[in-house]
Amino acid sequence: MPLLLIHGVFFLQCLRFSQQQFPRLCATTEALLSKECCPVWEGDGSACGASSGRGFCRDVEVSDLPNGLNYPFSGLDDRERWPLVFYNRTCQCASNYMGFNCGECQFGLFGANCEERRESVRRNVFHLSAAERRKLISYLNLAKHTVSQDYVIATGTYREMNNGSTPLFSDVSTYDVFVWMHYYVSRNALLGGPGNVWTDVDFAHWAPAFLPWHRVYLLHWEREIRKLTGDFEFSIPYWDWRDAQGCDICTEDLMGAQSPRDPNLISPASVFSSWRVMCSRAEDYSVRGVLCDGNDEGPLLRNPGNHDHNLVARLPTAAEVEFTVSLRDYDTGAMDRSANFSFRNTLEGFGNPQTGLGNSRVLGMHASLHIFMNGSMSSVQGSANDPIFLLHHAYVDSIYEQWLRRHAPEQTHYPEFNAPIGHNRQYHMVPFIPLHRNIEYFTSSKELGYQYSYMLNSDQRISEVLSPYLELMMEAWPWLLGALVLGALVTMTVAAVAATMTRMCWSAWPWQLGEKSSAFHLPEREPLIISSDSDTPNYHTI
Numbered sequence: 001m002p003l004l005l006i007h008g009v010f011f012l013q014c015l016r017f018s019q020q021q022f023p024r025l026c027a028t029t030e031a032l033l034s035k036e037c038c039p040v041w042e043g044d045g046s047a048c049g050a051s052s053g054r055g056f057c058r059d060v061e062v063s064d065l066p067n068g069l070n071y072p073f074s075g076l077d078d079r080e081r082w083p084l085v086f087y088n089r090t091c092q093c094a095s096n097y098m099g100f101n102c103g104e105c106q107f108g109l110f111g112a113n114c115e116e117r118r119e120s121v122r123r124n125v126f127h128l129s130a131a132e133r134r135k136l137i138s139y140l141n142l143a144k145h146t147v148s149q150d151y152v153i154a155t156g157t158y159r160e161m162n163n164g165s166t167p168l169f170s171d172v173s174t175y176d177v178f179v180w181m182h183y184y185v186s187r188n189a190l191l192g193g194p195g196n197v198w199t200d201v202d203f204a205h206w207a208p209a210f211l212p213w214h215r216v217y218l219l220h221w222e223r224e225i226r227k228l229t230g231d232f233e234f235s236i237p238y239w240d241w242r243d244a245q246g247c248d249i250c251t252e253d254l255m256g257a258q259s260p261r262d263p264n265l266i267s268p269a270s271v272f273s274s275w276r277v278m279c280s281r282a283e284d285y286s287v288r289g290v291l292c293d294g295n296d297e298g299p300l301l302r303n304p305g306n307h308d309h310n311l312v313a314r315l316p317t318a319a320e321v322e323f324t325v326s327l328r329d330y331d332t333g334a335m336d337r338s339a340n341f342s343f344r345n346t347l348e349g350f351g352n353p354q355t356g357l358g359n360s361r362v363l364g365m366h367a368s369l370h371i372f373m374n375g376s377m378s379s380v381q382g383s384a385n386d387p388i389f390l391l392h393h394a395y396v397d398s399i400y401e402q403w404l405r406r407h408a409p410e411q412t413h414y415p416e417f418n419a420p421i422g423h424n425r426q427y428h429m430v431p432f433i434p435l436h437r438n439i440e441y442f443t444s445s446k447e448l449g450y451q452y453s454y455m456l457n458s459d460q461r462i463s464e465v466l467s468p469y470l471e472l473m474m475e476a477w478p479w480l481l482g483a484l485v486l487g488a489l490v491t492m493t494v495a496a497v498a499a500t501m502t503r504m505c506w507s508a509w510p511w512q513l514g515e516k517s518s519a520f521h522l523p524e525r526e527p528l529i530i531s532s533d534s535d536t537p538n539y540h541t542i
Contacts, residue, residue: 029166043103055093066418076189077189123453139225143228183292187285206336211400247373263303277382278297300386302374307371323353424438
């Protein structure tokens with residue numbers, strides 16, 4: 001709670017520009033009827049920062065190349081040809097800039113003119129110090145309990161909004177904006193009326209855009225946390241779950257242990273025990289033919305390991321990760337869950353991680369973790385409610401990065417057409433504004449300003465492993481320094497007393513009784529002390 005109080009004002013000041021839909025400034029009747037989302041950049045008072053050359057308000061261009069056969073409709077779902085149902089003009093930013101009003105820098109760039117390149121490192125969550133773990137949990141909890149000042153979620157379709165004349169949006173927290181995004185991109189298509197839905201559609205799963213979409217999602221989430229907290233050094237940690245025998249991050253000091261009273265709940269000792277979920281009742285929405293409205297749907301649920309073992313026998317092994325990364329083709333065949341020897345499909349969990357054959361009866365890799373968690377995370381649409389989602393997907397993204405570095409694919413390796421709807425090379429990712437095309441994130445994380453600690457060179461890896469211990473030493477340094485100074489003072493005092501006693505005893509010897517000084521007489525000395533304020537160590541508590 002103190003973190004909330006400390007950062008509450010900062011939050012209002014810093015969350016002005018960001019990346020997810022729907023920007024509050026574009027969720028108005030005027031914007032929807034005009035189909036234009038080109039907010040003013042406060043830096044120069046012009047739309048899209050045009051006066052400063054940051055960007056311009058322009059027509060949206062979408063690809064007309066054919067999609068796959070999984071979705072045989074046109075003009076029924078708001079996500080088709082994104083974002084044209086809502087907006088046909090948006091800010092298009094110059095090379096270094098980004099944001100719905102071009103008020104931010106591209107990923108990996110910083111500074112007033114977005115010309116400073118920096119690289120962050122995502123670390124193994126088990127290499128975080130105790131202080132870093134506490135900070136991670138505090139940041140997550142802050143995001144969960146701080147209402148987003150810039151974003152709202154759509155609670156009705158464009159048709160239910162009377163084509164824009166009656167906006168239907170709702171406020172949610174910064175964290176829940178991302179929960180809603182993951183729901184919205186993966187929800188069933190509403191074809192009109194109760195029960196009339198199409199289930200074989202997902203704009204971020206089951207097809208080639210699975211990895212690029214989640215890469216962008218994590219980058220935006222990471223940026224929002226940095227802005228919310230003012231900690232621009234923050235990076236999402238990853239959970240390396242290879243060969244794990246259980247949920248080893250489900251502990252009191254990390255993601256929350258199991259409740260002793262109810263195995264489906266989280267221990268009251270964890271802040272996550274008080275978290276409430278939203279957008280988790282996919283079946284109910286389909287039966288009623290409605291969108292998630294963002295209302296409270298109960299506590300966060302998790303019962304790891306007590307899942308259907310016919311679907312998931314165990315967590316993935318290191319050998320299965322290596323087999324997956326060894327697959328040369330990014331995607332194959334129909335580029336869906338049936339794809340054989342497809343790196344994407346195998347990593348997503350629908351290709352067998354030992355044979356590479358698609359439509360596997362037993363789920364593996366990424367999907368196996370969701371099933372294993374046996375709770376809120378086990379529903380595709382509601383899975384982002386559990387913060388473990390972020391650590392899990394950070395590791396999945398790192399495997400994607402391994403594959404990109406090992407195989408160095410050309411951009412033509414990513415399918416240009418005939419992928420399931422939402423997944424072609426030039427398709428704009430749903431529901432991001434500003435717009436991102438799938439192909440733009442079929443590239444190494446180094447181009448986007450981040451790396452994973454286990455991919456660094458040996459010296460960097462040693463530094464990463466030692467960093468929590470060094471941080472602990474830095475935290476204890478004032479006390480260690482104080483102890484050293486105190487010890488030195490005691491030693492010097494004892495030495496001074498010993499010297500005085502020596503002189504007294506020495507002078508009592510017969511050869512010192514005469515008028516001449518002996519060659520053995522010790523001259524007097526001032527005791528060694530700190531003589532001025534400038535010599536006094538400056539102590540700080542952390």
